[in-house]
Amino acid sequence: MSPPSRLVEGQASELTRRLLQAGLSERPTAGVTRRVLVLAVAIPTATKASLAAGGAVAAVKWLGVGFLAGGVAIAGTKGLSFLSSAPAALRTERAARASASHDDSGGASAIRPGLHPRTLPERRRIADSAPPQPAAEARLTRERTGGGGAAVLTGGAQAAASRAASRVPAAVSPSAAVPGSPSEALSAVPVQSTLGAEIAWIDRARLALSAGQPATALTTLEQYRQRYPRGRFGPEATALEVEARLLGGDGAGARALAAHFLARHPTSPLAERVRSLTNP
Amino acid sequence: MPEEGHPQALARSRVADRPLAAEVLSVSDRQPVPKVAGVSGPPAAKRLLELVTAHHVGVWRFLRRLGLNRADADDALQETIVIVARRLGEVALGSERSFFYGAALRVAHGAWRRRARRAEVDDDSLSGVVGVDPPQDALLEQRQMRELLDALLRRMPEELRTVFVLYEIEGFTMAEIARMLSLRPGTVASRLRRGRADFEQRVARLEGSSRHEGGQP
Numbered sequence: 001m002s003p004p005s006r007l008v009e010g011q012a013s014e015l016t017r018r019l020l021q022a023g024l025s026e027r028p029t030a031g032v033t034r035r036v037l038v039l040a041v042a043i044p045t046a047t048k049a050s051l052a053a054g055g056a057v058a059a060v061k062w063l064g065v066g067f068l069a070g071g072v073a074i075a076g077t078k079g080l081s082f083l084s085s086a087p088a089a090l091r092t093e094r095a096a097r098a099s100a101s102h103d104d105s106g107g108a109s110a111i112r113p114g115l116h117p118r119t120l121p122e123r124r125r126i127a128d129s130a131p132p133q134p135a136a137e138a139r140l141t142r143e144r145t146g147g148g149g150a151a152v153l154t155g156g157a158q159a160a161a162s163r164a165a166s167r168v169p170a171a172v173s174p175s176a177a178v179p180g181s182p183s184e185a186l187s188a189v190p191v192q193s194t195l196g197a198e199i200a201w202i203d204r205a206r207l208a209l210s211a212g213q214p215a216t217a218l219t220t221l222e223q224y225r226q227r228y229p230r231g232r233f234g235p236e237a238t239a240l241e242v243e244a245r246l247l248g249g250d251g252a253g254a255r256a257l258a259a260h261f262l263a264r265h266p267t268s269p270l271a272e273r274v275r276s277l278t279n280p
Numbered sequence: 281m282p283e284e285g286h287p288q289a290l291a292r293s294r295v296a297d298r299p300l301a302a303e304v305l306s307v308s309d310r311q312p313v314p315k316v317a318g319v320s321g322p323p324a325a326k327r328l329l330e331l332v333t334a335h336h337v338g339v340w341r342f343l344r345r346l347g348l349n350r351a352d353a354d355d356a357l358q359e360t361i362v363i364v365a366r367r368l369g370e371v372a373l374g375s376e377r378s379f380f381y382g383a384a385l386r387v388a389h390g391a392w393r394r395r396a397r398r399a400e401v402d403d404d405s406l407s408g409v410v411g412v413d414p415p416q417d418a419l420l421e422q423r424q425m426r427e428l429l430d431a432l433l434r435r436m437p438e439e440l441r442t443v444f445v446l447y448e449i450e451g452f453t454m455a456e457i458a459r460m461l462s463l464r465p466g467t468v469a470s471r472l473r474r475g476r477a478d479f480e481q482r483v484a485r486l487e488g489s490s491r492h493e494g495g496q497p
Contacts, residue, residue: 003453003454004472004476006447006448006451007448007476007479007480008448008449012480013480013483013484013487015483015486015487016479016480016483018425019425019428019429019432019483020429020448020449021425022421022422022423022425022426022428022429023341023344023345023425023426023429023449024341024449025422026341026344026422026426027337027340027341028336028337028340028350028353028354028357029350029354032340032354032357033336033337035358036332036336036357036358036361037329037332037333037336039332039358039361039362040325040328040329040331040332040333040361040365041325041329
């Protein structure tokens with residue numbers, strides 16, 4: 001006996017077909033798609049690598065720093081500011097989903113098309129790195145039309161890293177737990193959890209910067225360094241500190257720190273960003 | 281991974297994800313993937329990425345039709361991917377899609393247990409959920425139709441709903457559903473038959489009440 005044809009294909013009432021077609025037409029937001037695709041890239045190595053400590057460190061380093069570094073490389077070619085507001089996007093994501101079920105700023109807010117650090121005065125340039133939320137939709141539209149293809153990955157990668165960070169226990173995470181986020185599966189990835197805590201500190205500092213709060217960012221970075229004196233994101237922390245000092249008005253301190261950073265990490269993917277901040 | 285009888289809409293949605301997937305693949309190829317003894321590297325990653333690229337929309341939609349709200353479906357999808365990633369090595373070639381959906385079903389069960397159901401369905405009335413007359417705005421109509429669809433599905437016994445959604449919306453064959461749910465083919469056929477009857481009866485009742493409210497005989 002042949003299987004019955006599907007209702008949506010025509011043998012049902014008009015309303016039944018409309019209902020099923022409506023169900024078929026629903027899609028996750030673009031931000032969710034980005035996150036899961038990046039997750040799919042990261043998970044096999046990160047998860048399995050957690051079985052072997054050495055490899056695990058490398059794996060998550062690849063997940064975290066690699067994405068950040070990749071973000072710089074990509075953003076550098078596209079004139080984008082990567083050190084912006086992925087965490088802000090994460091925090092506002094659920095609210096955005098509530099108000100716009102077909103849109104998502106999850107990865108989009110990490111993108112600043114058309115904004116090049118060299119084109120703006122120093123302080124304004126940094127303050128502007130926190131994009132106002134209403135602009136998220138416009139940015140997302142540009143992404144969807146292909147304007148920010150590579151940067152989409154950057155935003156999604158940062159979001160994925162941040163999302164992993166959101167799953168670390170509150171005791172070690174500086175971020176508030178994301179309400180309702182499942183923890184069981186990812187908490188079984190011990191290395192990701194450990195690294196996630198570090199990522200969360202970095203993200204928190206970046207969030208503070210995005211919110212125009214350099215003092216909070218500096219305090220967060222100091223706390224990060226105290227907690228993780230051998231932290232895996234030292235270069236990222238330093239780059240953020242340069243930005244925070246500039247935003248806070250400490251131009252001399254920022255330039256000195258930048259010089260120190262560039263001397264130690266002349267080939268770092270972050271170097272270009274640091275140079276552009278201190279030598280507009 | 282053939283998609284027998286699968287609606288064209290889903291195929292279109294997959295095409296839309298390809299550029300991004302290619303981009304992710306491209307970048308992942310450029311990034312140094314760490315080598316760990318005894319751990320498969322890029323091939324496993326690409327297998328997972330291909331699976332997720334092709335089916336994450338469907339799995340997410342499946343989670344939604346199982347009653348999860350959008351935020352919970354987002355989380356459940358990520359949780360599912362982590363589970364699939366862990367066990368992908370055990371999954372036979374060609375069975376990845378079924379495994380993905382099966383894992384999602386188990387995650388949804390967990391979500392149900394963790395969270396009380398949003399609204400207990402204590403009556404059979406669908407009045408007030410949404411009207412059946414199409415509004416002028418197409419997007420609004422889609423949203424309202426989905427709300428109505430979910431309201432109807434919530435009223436369906438879970439074992440019927442799962443089979444109904446997998447067959448009618450996600451395009452699985454009955455044989456695939458039987459393997460996925462570890463059921464006998466006859467059981468799947470029975471559940472599908474009962475699920476369809478349940479759904480169509482409720483739709484007919486809804487249409488009847490709409491006609492009545494509209495003054496039609």
